[in-house]
Amino acid sequence: MKVVYTDVLVIGGGLAGLRLAIAARRRGHDALILSLVPPKRSHSKAAQGGMQASLGNVIKGQGDNEDVHFEDTVRGSDWGADQEVVRMFVNTAPKAVRELAAWGVPWSRVRKGDRQVVINGQKVTITERDEAHGLVAQRDFGGTKKWRTCYVSDCTGHAMLQAVGDQAIAAAIPVHERTEALALIHDGGRCYGAVVRDLVTGTLSAYLAKATAITTGGAGRLYRVTTNAVICEGIGHAIALETGVAALGNMEAVQFHPTGIFPAGILVTEGCRGDGGLLKDADGHRFMPDYEPEKKELASRDVVSRRMEEHIAKGKGVKSRFGDHLWLDITLLGEQHIRHNLREVYEICHYFMGVDPVKDMIPVRPAQHYTMGGVRTKPSGESPTLKGLFSAGEAACWDMHGFNRLGGNSVAETVVAGMIVGEYVADFCDRAENDVNIPTGVVREFLEREQAKLDRLAQGGGSEDAAKLKARMQEIMTAKVGIFRRGKDLEEAVDELQELLVRSRSIGLRSRAPGPNPELVTAYRTQKMLRLALTVAYGALTRTESRGAHFREDHPRRDDAQWLKRTLATWKSDADTLPTLDYEPLDIRRMELPPGWRGYGAKDYTDHPDTAARQAEVDALKEKHADRFARQRALMPYDHLLPQRLKGRNERIDERFPAAPGGAGDTPESAFAWESE
Amino acid sequence: MTTTTIVKAPSTSAPPAPAAAAAPAGGVATGAKIRVHALRYNPQEPGSVPHMQTYELEQTEGMTLFIALSEIRETLDPTLQFDFVCRAGICGSCAMMVNGRPTLACRTLTRDVGPDITLAPLPVFELIGDLSVNTGRWMRGTSERLEAWLHGDPQARDICRIEEPMEPELAEKLNELDRCVECGCCVAACGTARMRPDFVGAVGMAKIARFRLDPRDKRTDDDYYELVGTDDGVFGCMSLLACHDVCPKDLPLQTQIAFLRRKMAGKGWA
Ligand SMILES: Cc1cc2nc3c(=O)[nH]c(=O)nc-3n(C[C@H](O)[C@H](O)[C@H](O)COP(=O)(O)OP(=O)(O)OC[C@H]3O[C@@H](n4cnc5c(N)ncnc54)[C@H](O)[C@@H]3O)c2cc1C
Ligand code: SF4
Ligand code: SF4
Ligand code: FES
Numbered sequence: 012m013k014v015v016y017t018d019v020l021v022i023g024g025g026l027a028g029l030r031l032a033i034a035a036r037r038r039g040h041d042a043l044i045l046s047l048v049p050p051k052r053s054h055s056k057a058a059q060g061g062m063q064a065s066l067g068n069v070i071k072g073q074g075d076n077e078d079v080h081f082e083d084t085v086r087g088s089d090w091g092a093d094q095e096v097v098r099m100f101v102n103t104a105p106k107a108v109r110e111l112a113a114w115g116v117p118w119s120r121v122r123k124g125d126r127q128v129v130i131n132g133q134k135v136t137i138t139e140r141d142e143a144h145g146l147v148a149q150r151d152f153g154g155t156k157k158w159r160t161c162y163v164s165d166c167t168g169h170a171m172l173q174a175v176g177d178q179a180i181a182a183a184i185p186v187h188e189r190t191e192a193l194a195l196i197h198d199g200g201r202c203y204g205a206v207v208r209d210l211v212t213g214t215l216s217a218y219l220a221k222a223t224a225i226t227t228g229g230a231g232r233l234y235r236v237t238t239n240a241v242i243c244e245g246i247g248h249a250i251a252l253e254t255g256v257a258a259l260g261n262m263e264a265v266q267f268h269p270t271g272i273f274p275a276g277i278l279v280t281e282g283c284r285g286d287g288g289l290l291k292d293a294d295g296h297r298f299m300p301d302y303e304p305e306k307k308e309l310a311s312r313d314v315v316s317r318r319m320e321e322h323i324a325k326g327k328g329v330k331s332r333f334g335d336h337l338w339l340d341i342t343l344l345g346e347q348h349i350r351h352n353l354r355e356v357y358e359i360c361h362y363f364m365g366v367d368p369v370k371d372m373i374p375v376r377p378a379q380h381y382t383m384g385g386v387r388t389k390p391s392g393e394s395p396t397l398k399g400l401f402s403a404g405e406a407a408c409w410d411m412h413g414f415n416r417l418g419g420n421s422v423a424e425t426v427v428a429g430m431i432v433g434e435y436v437a438d439f440c441d442r443a444e445n446d447v448n449i450p451t452g453v454v455r456e457f458l459e460r461e462q463a464k465l466d467r468l469a470q471g472g473g474s475e476d477a478a479k480l481k482a483r484m485q486e487i488m489t490a491k492v493g494i495f496r497r498g499k500d501l502e503e504a505v506d507e508l509q510e511l512l513v514r515s516r517s518i519g520l521r522s523r524a525p526g527p528n529p530e531l532v533t534a535y536r537t538q539k540m541l542r543l544a545l546t547v548a549y550g551a552l553t554r555t556e557s558r559g560a561h562f563r564e565d566h567p568r569r570d571d572a573q574w575l576k577r578t579l580a581t582w583k584s585d586a587d588t589l590p591t592l593d594y595e596p597l598d599i600r601r602m603e604l605p606p607g608w609r610g611y612g613a614k615d616y617t618d619h620p621d622t623a624a625r626q627a628e629v630d631a632l633k634e635k636h637a638d639r640f641a642r643q644r645a646l647m648p649y650d651h652l653l654p655q656r657l658k659g660r661n662e663r664i665d666e667r668f669p670a671a672p673g674g675a676g677d678t679p680e681s682a683f684a685w686e687s688e
Numbered sequence: 689m690t691t692t693t694i695v696k697a698p699s700t701s702a703p704p705a706p707a708a709a710a711a712p713a714g715g716v717a718t719g720a721k722i723r724v725h726a727l728r729y730n731p732q733e734p735g736s737v738p739h740m741q742t743y744e745l746e747q748t749e750g751m752t753l754f755i756a757l758s759e760i761r762e763t764l765d766p767t768l769q770f771d772f773v774c775r776a777g778i779c780g781s782c783a784m785m786v787n788g789r790p791t792l793a794c795r796t797l798t799r800d801v802g803p804d805i806t807l808a809p810l811p812v813f814e815l816i817g818d819l820s821v822n823t824g825r826w827m828r829g830t831s832e833r834l835e836a837w838l839h840g841d842p843q844a845r846d847i848c849r850i851e852e853p854m855e856p857e858l859a860e861k862l863n864e865l866d867r868c869v870e871c872g873c874c875v876a877a878c879g880t881a882r883m884r885p886d887f888v889g890a891v892g893m894a895k896i897a898r899f900r901l902d903p904r905d906k907r908t909d910d911d912y913y914e915l916v917g918t919d920d921g922v923f924g925c926m927s928l929l930a931c932h933d934v935c936p937k938d939l940p941l942q943t944q945i946a947f948l949r950r951k952m953a954g955k956g957w958a
Contacts, residue, residue: 048781049827051780052824056774106848113852115902144853145854145856146853148856177831177837332749359777362795363750522766524730525730530766659848660848
């Protein structure tokens with residue numbers, strides 16, 4: 012029995028996992044990272060557009076702060092988010108950008124003076140302030156009131172992953188590359204680590220730890236058309252689900268990105284529209300202002316994606332042999348801008364389609380993009396039901412995105428969650444009562460069980476072809492659990508996915524090659540993915556309302572009276588073909604921003620009985636406090652949730668800290684003065 | 689070497705020897721047959737010997753090597769090993785020798801390199817199996833040896849405060865050098881790397897050049913000399929610049945290597 016011990020086992024080497032491991036390491040705990048691929052090849056790499064943080068350096072971001080970022084995020088989530096978590100997030104995001112700046116990320120910077128930008132299809136001149144010169148720049152993104160998205164040209168995720176990955180090497184954190192966690196080891200109450208497969212030799216070992224963190228990213232490959240990398244198969248979600256104890260939150264909340272390249276699904280960034288690009292139809296007509304007169308192309312993603320599909324359904328799509336699509340037109344941005352600020356987009360168009368975006372329009376259609384749902388955790392990142400199991404990043408649901416996440420809020424979330432949850436993980440490991448004395452019997456049982464499953468696949472003589480089952484699952488998810496959802500389709504999807512799940516128990520292999528055996532990998536992953544697909548589809552079928560990215564044609568209204576609650580899915584037994592669903596209500600009486608209209612999209616929703624009373628309370632409190640910090644604290648105190656070292660306020664050009672007495676490096680007392688007013 | 693051929697449709701032409709394979713001018717028409725000749729070898733399998741295997745497919749519109757190899761794995765041969773992650777030319781996972789030249793397979797259109805396409809794993813790196821090599825371990829090892837991370841001010845900055853300003857042009861220049869995706873193409877193309885196992889490659893030198901340019905990194909030229917002023921560093925480089933020609937991210941390797949050599953040579957004599 013091969014066993015590896017560490018303090019913190021981090022499953023996933025993307026931005027979230029790396030940052031979390033660094034936090035734990037800096038607090039003196041050993042951390043070990045598992046990753047399917049070298050960490051710098053994780054899907055965080057693909058984030059192009061940028062990271063939201065309310066620095067307010069550019070003139071179009073002036074007046075931005077945590078309050079504005081908070082409201083945008085909650086509205087974007089269609090009130091599905093946990094507002095305390097959103098507060099923790101918006102207060103930490105500026106710190107994360109600044110930390111990354113100190114770690115070497117070459118953020119694009121503000122140049123003082125006049126510059127030409129494209130806003131609403133028009134060239135306009137804006138003037139950047141002298142005092143902003145050289146500070147981190149922000150661009151416009153969908154669903155935000157201010158220009159808030161910090162960026163590195165259009166390879167933001169790459170640059171962030173490079174810097175954070177380098178710091179993990181500097182901290183000598185071991186990464187076991189090409190390994191895959193297949194199951195969590197637990198006793199029904201406490202998580203002890205994971206059974207891990209070596210993807211080079213094919214052998215299994217047990218990795219045991221005080222704390223285990225799932226940072227495995229998204230599950231886009233449940234769908235046929237997705238912007239996600241081929242490794243985003245949701246295995247981290249699945250192993251949490253398979254404990255029968257940990258829950259997955261809101262798995263039916265799936266985001267579709269408006270501009271997947273048609274038909275391959277490769278993403279072109281939202282920065283294209285943020286920087287002034289337009290969506291056009293078969294007649295070359297810019298159609299978004301017809302639907303969304305206010306935010307136009309820059310309404311939130313769920314809204315833009317739906318409007319595009321609606322427009323295609325009206326027959327306005329461009330016909331092609333692969334189906335209909337629309338156009339993204341960035342030609343008006345000019346060659347200089349496209350070649351420098353949107354260089355990755357230029358390369359993708361050039362290499363994959365032979366299209367020159369300086370002169371030609373880009374064929375696009377919405378594609379699956381982001382998994383809002385994930386391993387349900389407390390604000391500390393720990394599972395409320397399985398002690399010692401933590402989660403962060405796209406794999407987690409702590410829940411800052413609710414039913415729709417804003418562009419740029421995700422890479423921001425990865426590092427912020429890594430910083431916050433990493434501190435909580437370190438606190439957890441600091442406590443002597445959390446030292447583990449792991450029963451060898453439990454470990455052996457888990458190892459043997461996983462080995463037996465693999466042996467059954469390899470030698471059981473089953474007749475089902477895993478690749479075919481998987482392809483069928485992806486087809487069903489794209490066709491029936493997509494942007495527009497109907498009860499009838501969802502029922503069919505759930506029925507057929509259950510059939511596929513049953514059939515997947517008789518998967519057989521054609522080859523028994525020793526080593527990684529890619530066919531075996533597809534086989535065991537398909538079984539896990541089918542459970543996850545069922546969790547998404549069944550959650551979507553059961554939720555008879557529309558909220559954020561979850562849109563039911565047969566229930567088009569958001570229904571706060573019935574559905575202002577989070578879906579919690581568990582998978583009770585191996586023999587089950589459906590998850591068990593429970594619901595966790597969101598408490599309006601504690602909300603800083605009670606439910607209302609988002610400011611874009613449909614205006615009809617059914618109010619919760621508590622909303623009016625809470626709104627009156629909120630209005631009165633706002634009247635009472637002129638200072639924004641005091642007001643916030645009166646509305647919804649949250650600072651007790653932030654780790655000590657992340658409690659400070661954020662300095663801005665328009666919110667200067669008093670000059671530090673001891674030189675630039677010192678922090679004035681006031682920066683940490685949460686209670687001083 | 690033995691050659692096994694899996695034929696999907698009746699094939700007329702024999703696979704060419706790998707050395708003779710070159711990309712034909714023009715392009716392969718949609719619907720035409722293409723033949724993928726892949727080097728096969730599984731070190732985990734006792735008795736496995738390196739050999740070429742041929743797969744025949746139909747050219748579809750917009751087909752990339754990612755699409756072709758995935759189709760082979762799903763319909764013809766489930767054992768074929770290769771590495772794709774982003775399939776968008778962003779992550780650097782899929783570098784392999786395509787008709788003798790190291791490049792990113794996912795953004796290579798089969799119509800441009802077919803109808804006969806010869807694939808082999810990158811040389812220099814440890815072979816995992818078939819077309820899959822361990823670039824990750826090589827890159828981590830090189831990063832550790834070169835201390836290729838930003839050595840900032842030991843006095844950590846207060847992250848609550850406004851960040852240190854930087855000239856916009858400098859940020860752009862840094863980004864230019866920061867775009868390396870650690871794909872290993874430059875190493876696979878490099879004569880020195882094939883001969884000297886510890887040679888840091890163009891990727892290593894580019895990393896040093898990148899940190900040297902960054903005012904946030906507090907190291908001096910003496911520190912850098914310690915790291916690359918050797919035959920496994922700049923002095924092992926023959927400046928033939930095969931690396932520069934194959935870098936899929938168009939890093940300015942030529943100017944960076946030349947610059948670093950001049951600087952380090954100056955140090956050596958000083
Ligand atoms: C094309 C694209 C563009 C995007 N652009 C933006 C943007 O501009 N701004 C923004 O905010 N967000 C963007 N996003 C979203 C954002 O990039 C991701 O949500 C985020 O990077 C996820 O980071 P992560 O650390 O949670 O996971 P990932 O970076 O996906 O990392 C997951 C890690 O888990 C490992 N792993 C997975 N399963 C296992 C297992 N079973 N065992 C061991 N290891 C495992 C993987 O190897 C990997 O290292 C974009 C997403 C896509 C798809
Ligand atoms: S110039 Fe030649 S020897 Fe030097 S790194 Fe490039 S390929 Fe290698
Ligand atoms: S320098 Fe270029 S070729 Fe070399 S590893 Fe980096 S991206 Fe690849
Ligand atoms: S798969 Fe990412 S670069 Fe090819």
